Amino acid sequence: MYGNGMTGAPASRISDFLVPKASFFRWLDSLRESFSVVGPVAEEDRTVFREIASADELHMEYASTMLSPGKVYLYSPREDLFRISFGKDLTIEEPPRSPVQRIIAGIHACDTHAVFYLDRTFLGAFRDPLYENRRSNTMLIALNCSAASRNCFCSSMGAGPFLKAEKGYDMLLTDLEDAYLVEIRTERCRVLFNADATQSADAEVFRRKEEKERSALRTFTKTINTDGLDRALRENPEHPVWGRTADERCLSCANCVMVCPTCFCHDVVDELSMDMKTVRRYREWDACQDARFAEVHGGNFRARRTARLRQFVTHKLDQTHQYGVFGTVGCGRCITWCPTGIDLTEMAKAIQTRKA
Amino acid sequence: MTRPRLGFFKFSCCAGCEFQTFYFQKHPAETLAAFEIVFAKMVLRGGAPEGPFDLALVEGTITEAWQADELKKIRKSSALLFAIGACAVNGGIPALKALAPELEVEGKVYKNLSPIHSIRPHPVDAYIQVDGYIRGCPPGERDLHEALTSVLAQKKPGFLRCAVCVECKLKGNICILTAYGMPCMGPVTNAGCDALCPTCKRPCYSCFGLMKQANAPALAKKFRSLGLSESDIRRKFTLFDADAALFSKADKLNED
Ligand code: SF4
Ligand code: SF4
Ligand code: SF4
Ligand code: SF4
Numbered sequence: 322m323y324g325n326g327m328t329g330a331p332a333s334r335i336s337d338f339l340v341p342k343a344s345f346f347r348w349l350d351s352l353r354e355s356f357s358v359v360g361p362v363a364e365e366d367r368t369v370f371r372e373i374a375s376a377d378e379l380h381m382e383y384a385s386t387m388l389s390p391g392k393v394y395l396y397s398p399r400e401d402l403f404r405i406s407f408g409k410d411l412t413i414e415e416p417p418r419s420p421v422q423r424i425i426a427g428i429h430a431c432d433t434h435a436v437f438y439l440d441r442t443f444l445g446a447f448r449d450p451l452y453e454n455r456r457s458n459t460m461l462i463a464l465n466c467s468a469a470s471r472n473c474f475c476s477s478m479g480a481g482p483f484l485k486a487e488k489g490y491d492m493l494l495t496d497l498e499d500a501y502l503v504e505i506r507t508e509r510c511r512v513l514f515n516a517d518a519t520q521s522a523d524a525e526v527f528r529r530k531e532e533k534e535r536s537a538l539r540t541f542t543k544t545i546n547t548d549g550l551d552r553a554l555r556e557n558p559e560h561p562v563w564g565r566t567a568d569e570r571c572l573s574c575a576n577c578v579m580v581c582p583t584c585f586c587h588d589v590v591d592e593l594s595m596d597m598k599t600v601r602r603y604r605e606w607d608a609c610q611d612a613r614f615a616e617v618h619g620g621n622f623r624a625r626r627t628a629r630l631r632q633f634v635t636h637k638l639d640q641t642h643q644y645g646v647f648g649t650v651g652c653g654r655c656i657t658w659c660p661t662g663i664d665l666t667e668m669a670k671a672i673q674t675r676k677a
Numbered sequence: 678m679t680r681p682r683l684g685f686f687k688f689s690c691c692a693g694c695e696f697q698t699f700y701f702q703k704h705p706a707e708t709l710a711a712f713e714i715v716f717a718k719m720v721l722r723g724g725a726p727e728g729p730f731d732l733a734l735v736e737g738t739i740t741e742a743w744q745a746d747e748l749k750k751i752r753k754s755s756a757l758l759f760a761i762g763a764c765a766v767n768g769g770i771p772a773l774k775a776l777a778p779e780l781e782v783e784g785k786v787y788k789n790l791s792p793i794h795s796i797r798p799h800p801v802d803a804y805i806q807v808d809g810y811i812r813g814c815p816p817g818e819r820d821l822h823e824a825l826t827s828v829l830a831q832k833k834p835g836f837l838r839c840a841v842c843v844e845c846k847l848k849g850n851i852c853i854l855t856a857y858g859m860p861c862m863g864p865v866t867n868a869g870c871d872a873l874c875p876t877c878k879r880p881c882y883s884c885f886g887l888m889k890q891a892n893a894p895a896l897a898k899k900f901r902s903l904g905l906s907e908s909d910i911r912r913k914f915t916l917f918d919a920d921a922a923l924f925s926k927a928d929k930l931n932e933d
Contacts, residue, residue, distance in 0.1 A: 365851075367851050367856065369849070369851075387849075387851055387852070388846070388849055393849065398846075398847045398848075398849070399847060568892075568895075569895060569898075570895050570898075571892060572840070572864040572865060572891070572892045572895050573840065573864075573891070573892060574840040574842040574843075574863070574864035574865075575839060575840060575842060575846075576842050576846060576855075576864070579842070579843060579846035579847070580846065590835070592822070592826075593826040593827075593829070594707075594826070595707030595708060595710070595825065595826060595829070596707060596710075596711065597711075597826075597829055597830060605847060606846075606847060608839065608843060610839075611838065611839035611840075611843065611890070612838065613838045626890065626892065657855070658852055658855050659855075660852075660854050660855055660864050661895060661898075661899055
């Protein structure tokens with residue numbers, strides 16, 4: 322499903338280069354003239370994705386960020402949809418589509434897969450015009466991970482640490498110490514790429530890439546067994562691990578949902594002006610951990626905390642019938658940023674081993 | 678179109694909510710234009726406290742018997758009555774006195790107790806039915822605007838009910854609880870402030886009160902693991918919510 326014609330025609334030929342880092346960053350810097358370049362930047366002791374004023378700001382050896390670049394820059398936490406005015410006639414005014422051309426540099430493999438997941442939602446049966454506009458105006462420069470963070474389990478989900486997909490993004494980087502292996506995936510990126518001192522990548526470079534992948538794979542401490550996982554979860558809605566975790570640890574704070582790069586739910590809010598002449602309609606990320614989420618007239622489908630926690634975890638580990646893939650990319654954010662450290666891989670293990 | 682008749686009433690509190698409504702929020706002039714102000718001491722001399730009102734906004738904790746009588750009268754003369762602010766909604770700061778015996782608290786403040794007729798503090802819904810809760814100390818922009826425009830549009834207000842964490846994440850703040858071990862009350866506190874304190878790297882102290890779906894014992898356990906003492910934890914949960922945490926609503930705070 323990824324691709325969606327959103328990232329230009331597939332490359333007529335695959336172009337692979339070995340590029341000294343200094344030269345790569347000079348090239349990236351030169352793009353700032355016509356693009357808003359977003360990348361990982363160290364702020365205090367954390368890394369966040371934000372627009373850079375110079376490639377010197379980039380911190381490419383970063384561990385997982387709290388929010389994924391795709392969810393912030395392609396989806397957007399909150400945005401205006403339209404404004405209704407009640408005058409003599411009723412008028413509906415949409416905000417102009419953003420003309421910004423953007424590059425997201427250094428997006429990890431799991432987060433690139435998470436973008437593919439958002440594509441399934443926003444460029445599937447219904448094409449969301451706001452997302453579509455940003456997706457087609459954004460080039461993704463993906464980065465293979467050299468080492469896993471404590472809660473990463475992307476290797477179990479086939480979403481990392483190295484990116485195997487060949488479509489749906491523009492360029493792939495592999496860190497080879499003083500140089501990057503640059504693999505160009507789209508024609509629009511090939512046209513743009515003019516870094517100096519590049520050599521075409523030979524078999525030896527790809528051998529080094531494989532070695533890097535093997536050493537990255539050795540750094541994983543967290544795994545999940547996906548074999549029959551969806552079925553195991555579906556068959557155990559009343560397993561004690563749900564109630565126990567919900568009662569003893571889950572705060573219903575929704576941090577898990579907010580940081581999850583594949584969580585796509587939003588609420589649509591109307592803000593009426595005091596003179597009752599205009600309505601601003603906007604959307605913002607919503608969360609199934611908020612009791613209000615599944616409330617309808619006369620009742621609530623998930624009034625219990627247990628049901629809400631189970632909703633999140635099963636959407637990630639069971640609901641494969643939605644898009645034919647698991648809802649998790651194994652980034653580990655929901656574990657890292659849960660105030661009580663609730664770990665969906667542990668819950669899955671408890672169910673798979675039928676431990677109470 | 679006739680403008681809804683508005684009454685604003687104050688019980689035990691700092692009057693910050695009335696100040697917020699008529700002076701400090703983003704739309705004070707529009708508010709004054711949209712409503713007919715029938716009684717509100719900060720904007721109108723005299724006025725008609727007897728009403729009738731289309732909307733009564735009530736701030737403050739009920740801490741004296743006469744206030745309860747007054748409150749019941751306001752309820753009878755108002756089509757809609759909203760509690761506004763932490764004091765009226767949760768008990769707020771004045772309800773701190775619920776943590777000690779009445780006589781002991783009075784003795785700490787007054788020498789001569791004979792003119793003091795103080796009673797146990799309660800939020801207004803301990804005495805009357807309330808149609809809406811505008812939380813906060815003082816109320817946040819979003820819920821206040823939603824309350825006032827909903828009355829104008831004659832619809833049910835959609836107040837925020839999620840945790841402060843949701844607003845905190847929408848702003849992209851690095852979580853100070855998880856990243857730095859600061860005892861933030863955000864995970865159990867009702868949203869509405871746009872995560873004011875965590876955005877300034879200060880732990881939330883729950884001035885919007887516990888959200889209904891809060892799992893207070895689970896956060897208390899987390900605070901214990903951060904090394905907070907039992908009395909520190911108790912203070913955190915009772916600063917704005919003493920009455921709710923201790924008495925009337927304890928059953929509602931822990932679902933399931
Ligand atoms: S972040 Fe953790 S505590 Fe908060 S709702 Fe999610 S699982 Fe529950
Ligand atoms: S469910 Fe957790 S590990 Fe999976 S993608 Fe979402 S945040 Fe990452
Ligand atoms: S800083 Fe506080 S309010 Fe913000 S996400 Fe963390 S716990 Fe929640
Ligand atoms: S963060 Fe907490 S204490 Fe600060 S304004 Fe919001 S609710 Fe009040």
